Structures are given as C-alpha cells and as structure tokens.
Amino acid sequence: MDFDPEQRPAQKEEPDVTVVAEGPPPAFDAEAEVERDEPWKRAAELVDASDRLGLAEFLEASDPSDLSRTIERLDRDRRGRLLDVLGPEASAELMDQLVDAQCGELLEAAEPSVAAGVLEQMPSDEQADLIAALDPEDAVAVLAELPADVARLAEEIAGFSPDSAGGLMNTDIVSFRQSTDAGSVVSDLRRRADQVEDDSIQYIYVTDGDGRLTGVLRLRDLLLSPSWRTLEDFMIRSPLAVQTGASLDELLDVFDARAYLGVPVVDDVGVLRGVVQRADVQEASGERSERDHRRSQGIIDEELRSMRLVDRSRSRLAWLSVNILLNILAASIIAAHQDTLEAVIALAVFLPIISDMSGCSGNQAVAVSMRELALGAIKPKDVLWVWRKEVQVGLINGAALGLLIGAVAWIWKGNAWLGLVVGAALSINTVIAVSVGGAVPLVLKRFGKDPALASGPILTTVTDMCGFLLVLSIASALMPHLI
Structure with a gap:
C-alpha cells in the first residue's frame, strides 16, 4: 500500500511553555545560623558592643527557652553588664521570662545600683522574691541602693513565708478612705491612669481612718455614682479578705470556691496590706510541686549549671x-x-x-x-x-x-x-x-x-x-x- 502524505495524521500542537531560569540558591547566612543554634554568642557580641537597641530587639525576638539558654551560657562578667546595657525597664521585662534562680544570678553579677534600678521597675511581691534569692551580702548592698520606702516594703514582704498571703501579696494597690467622694476618686484615678492600667485594677479598696479594710468598690459603680456621694454610701461592705499568714493551701481553697481575680490581704488588726492575685497563687502552687519533686530527688535548692x-x-x-x-x-x-x-x-x-x-x-x-x-x-x-x-x-x-x-x-x-x-x-x-x-x-x-x-x-x-x-x-x- 502506497503512503499518501495527505492522509498523514495531524500533528498535535504543543502548548506554549515559558521556561523560567532558576536563580542561584540563597546564600548561607552564617550569622543567622549562629543566632539560632548558639544565641548566647550573639548576645555576648551585643553586650560587648553596648548595643542597647540591638540587644533588646534580639532578646525580644528570642523564644523563652532560648532566653534561658542564653543567660545560662553567658559568663558572669557579661551577665553583670547585660542589665546595664538593657536598661531598667527592658531588664525587668526580661526577668519576667526567667526563673528566680537566673534572675538572682543576673542581679548578683550586676552592680548594686543597676540591680536596684531593675527591681524598682518590678511589683513589690517580685521584688521581695528576688531579694530573698540573693546572697545575704548582695541583698544588703542592693537594698542600700533602693529608696528607703521601697527597701522597707521589700524587706517586710521577704519576712513572710514565700507560700503565704503575705509573701505573695502585691502592695501596689489602689485604696481610698471611705469618707472620700466619688468625684475626687475619679479625678485621682485619671491622674494615675498609667498605674491603674499596669496593675490591671479590678476593684478599689476602701479603708477607714486607721487603714482598716471596710469595703471594696467596683469601678462600674464608681463611674455611675454622682460625684458628691462618699464611698461609704455605695461600697460593698465586709468584703472577703485573708490574713497575711494565710497558707498557700488556704489561698487555693479561696480561689477554688470563688471566681475572684484577687483577694485583699489584711494584718491581725484588719489593716489593708496588699492584694494577692489568683495567677500568683496558681504559679506558687506549681512552683511548690516542682520544688517538692526536686527535693525528693536530692536537689535541696534550685540548681542551675551556671552556678558556682x-x-x-x-x-x-x-x-x-x-x-x-x-x-x-x-x-x-x-x-x-x-x-x-x-x-x-x-x-x-x-x-x-x-x-x-x-x-x-x-x-x-x-x-x-x-x-x-x-x-x-x-x-x-x-x-x-x-x-x-x-x-x-x-x-x-x-x-x-x-x-x-x-x-x-x-x-x-x-x-x-x-x-x-x-x-x-x-x-x-x-x-x-x-x-x-x-x-x-x-x-x-x-x-x-x-x-x-x-x-x-x-x-x-x-x-x-x-x-x-x-x-x-x-x-x-x-x-x-x-x-
């Protein structure tokens, strides 16, 4: 049979394909690799360069676990200078993400004046915890650099058992005498707006002339009340309170039974001393369980391998x-x-x-x-x-x-x-x-x-x-x- 070119099957058209040439692979970033695998080396460089902004950005971008590794691997000299380079506010934020033992190491390595500046940026209960974690000589040196009223308060809280209401309470509270009128309270709160926002104030505590707790006041009730009314007229009387010696177990029972975010703390004669927060009680309970487990394994005090x-x-x-x-x-x-x-x-x-x-x-x-x-x-x-x-x-x-x-x-x-x-x-x-x-x-x-x-x-x-x-x-x- 002869081949007829006219009967040749039609060729299928190939679709247009645009070929894009691949570029070279991205270059290996050695510095980024070091920051990821050995972050303490980068931190050491920033401390040596006294680069406050760079150090703050680096630590802020680090995972909490990397922060702990970084602090533990730094030598004592650089740990001491780290707080000075960061500044008080950024250092206080860093402390919030570290365990007390590491915070204590940082404060002990720093100059007493630098350590005191960092502590001033922290709540009173955390100040007391960290001062208690210091060696006695270092604690005395740091307390000497703190303002007299702050040092006195920190020493007072440190005198309580750390697992008691007195040891866990925060003394940064908002309280007014019951004879104060609503308008004056609102004006005062506006002047202290930054403090109110930072402390997450939910209630205002009301006291008599001797400082004894007589009631609590919801912010909603305050804002809706006429400015001429005194707090005594619309406060919640005989509020629940715990004494400074209340144990951690008693505090857990209180918060288990009630959906409160915080409970006022009073002394033996009813004088308002502070407030203990639910979050702090839960954290203390977890720390106690961890401490008991650690001691059952023969580790009496909290130990880190960066210690002496x-x-x-x-x-x-x-x-x-x-x-x-x-x-x-x-x-x-x-x-x-x-x-x-x-x-x-x-x-x-x-x-x-x-x-x-x-x-x-x-x-x-x-x-x-x-x-x-x-x-x-x-x-x-x-x-x-x-x-x-x-x-x-x-x-x-x-x-x-x-x-x-x-x-x-x-x-x-x-x-x-x-x-x-x-x-x-x-x-x-x-x-x-x-x-x-x-x-x-x-x-x-x-x-x-x-x-x-x-x-x-x-x-x-x-x-x-x-x-x-x-x-x-x-x-x-x-x-x-x-x-």
Whole structure:
C-alpha cells in the first residue's frame, strides 16, 4: 500500500511553555545560623558592643527557652553588664521570662545600683522574691541602693513565708478612705491612669481612718455614682479578705470556691496590706510541686549549671553523704548474714528485686500522702487513719507480688522453699514500705520538717534494711530446706 502524505495524521500542537531560569540558591547566612543554634554568642557580641537597641530587639525576638539558654551560657562578667546595657525597664521585662534562680544570678553579677534600678521597675511581691534569692551580702548592698520606702516594703514582704498571703501579696494597690467622694476618686484615678492600667485594677479598696479594710468598690459603680456621694454610701461592705499568714493551701481553697481575680490581704488588726492575685497563687502552687519533686530527688535548692561549681557540689553532697551512711546500715544486714548468703547464692539475685519493688510501693504511698497534704485532704493528726488505709493496700499488693516472685523462684530453681522465702519477704516488706511511705510525710510535717526532703532517704533505708533482714532471716530459719 502506497503512503499518501495527505492522509498523514495531524500533528498535535504543543502548548506554549515559558521556561523560567532558576536563580542561584540563597546564600548561607552564617550569622543567622549562629543566632539560632548558639544565641548566647550573639548576645555576648551585643553586650560587648553596648548595643542597647540591638540587644533588646534580639532578646525580644528570642523564644523563652532560648532566653534561658542564653543567660545560662553567658559568663558572669557579661551577665553583670547585660542589665546595664538593657536598661531598667527592658531588664525587668526580661526577668519576667526567667526563673528566680537566673534572675538572682543576673542581679548578683550586676552592680548594686543597676540591680536596684531593675527591681524598682518590678511589683513589690517580685521584688521581695528576688531579694530573698540573693546572697545575704548582695541583698544588703542592693537594698542600700533602693529608696528607703521601697527597701522597707521589700524587706517586710521577704519576712513572710514565700507560700503565704503575705509573701505573695502585691502592695501596689489602689485604696481610698471611705469618707472620700466619688468625684475626687475619679479625678485621682485619671491622674494615675498609667498605674491603674499596669496593675490591671479590678476593684478599689476602701479603708477607714486607721487603714482598716471596710469595703471594696467596683469601678462600674464608681463611674455611675454622682460625684458628691462618699464611698461609704455605695461600697460593698465586709468584703472577703485573708490574713497575711494565710497558707498557700488556704489561698487555693479561696480561689477554688470563688471566681475572684484577687483577694485583699489584711494584718491581725484588719489593716489593708496588699492584694494577692489568683495567677500568683496558681504559679506558687506549681512552683511548690516542682520544688517538692526536686527535693525528693536530692536537689535541696534550685540548681542551675551556671552556678558556682563549689555551691553545686556542696548542695548535692549534703544529700548524698546522708544517703551513703544510711546505705551502710542496710549493707550491715547483709554482712551479718554472710554465711546464709554464701550457702544459698540464689538469694543474692532476689535481694535487689525485693528492695526495689518494696521501694516502688513505698514511693507510691509517699506520693499520695504528699499530694493529699498539699490539697489539705489530710493533716498530720490523721497519721493512724492513713496508716490503716495503706496497710489494707499493702496486704493485697504484697500478696500478689509475693506470689508472683515466689513462683518465679520456684520455677527457676525447682525449690518451693526458696519461693516461700522470697515471696514471704516481699509480701511483708511491701506492707512495711507502704506503711512507712504513707505515714512518714505526716510525721515529718508534724515536727516541722520538710516531708519531700526527708521521706526518700527514710523510706529507702527502711525498705532496704527490712527487705534484706526478712529474706536472710527467713532463709536462715529454713536453711535445711534450701541446700
């Protein structure tokens, strides 16, 4: 068949395609990479250059986690100059994003006059917290640079327990005497508009001639009242207030029961001293839980690796030296039963298991007691009730764990008597562990000791000593059946 060019299939037109030439890849920004991975290097450069604007912009653009890393990696000299370069206001804003320990390091490294200037920009309760975090010598030097009234107030608040209403209160409050008329109050608030806005004022507190709290006033009621009316005419009388010695648990109960943003704080004779904010109470509660956990792990004071090596080592050794003495006591039990252990070497396998499992059970009881103490659900006088409740749990869990470990020992060595020894020891030691773990925090609290700090070593020592003693004593009594 001849090929007819007229019958050739039509060629499909290709669409017009515009090809855009790719440009070169963006250049590698080494400076930006350093700022992201090692932000402290950039901060150090800005401090050395005394670049206040650049340093402020850099810190403001940094994530909170990067801020902590930056401050921790700076050497002491640069930490001291950082606050001076930033200036008081920007430094106070920086402090809001750091933990107290890091704020204390910055203030201690700075000149006392610089540190005092930063503290003046902060609320009174935060001033007291940070002064309390300083070394005594540094605190005295900084207080000497503060105005007399500010220093006196900060020292006064620092004298209260940090977890009390007095320690948490902010003294920057707006109050007027009950004989003042509404028009005068409104005029005064207008003159102090910046303070009112910064302090997020929700209520105005009303006092008598002696400064005793007599009522509170809603801003709405103030604005809608005739200017000639005195505050006494339309204030809310007998408002809820807490005393300066009110505990953190009592404050939590107050805010749990009521949707208040703040509660006034009065002294023993009813004089208005400040206001405690809901946010501050919640923050203090979280810090207490963190502090209790840290102490249960042997970190007595808040520790950062930027602190002095000697201080960090001394703080840890205070815990470790006590623990080594307690562990020597536990090891003496093994030494006294050395012959039994040599005769039945399989017991050595089960000793750490019994000690560890009993310790775990005891730690559970400690955690529950610490939690209930924090919530106010139990008091130190409830120790016998707590003990009975823990014994009940210990009997059930001890029996279950004892049967399990006993069966393992029996199957492993084919000796039912060995299973009986380790099973009975674990069962009894579990009851002992939960009894000690549940009761010791309450006993320590009763005698004014820190339950979080001391419960761990006591529990560990008791469970180790009792576990070793039970295993080796029962094994010695049943020796003919074990060899």
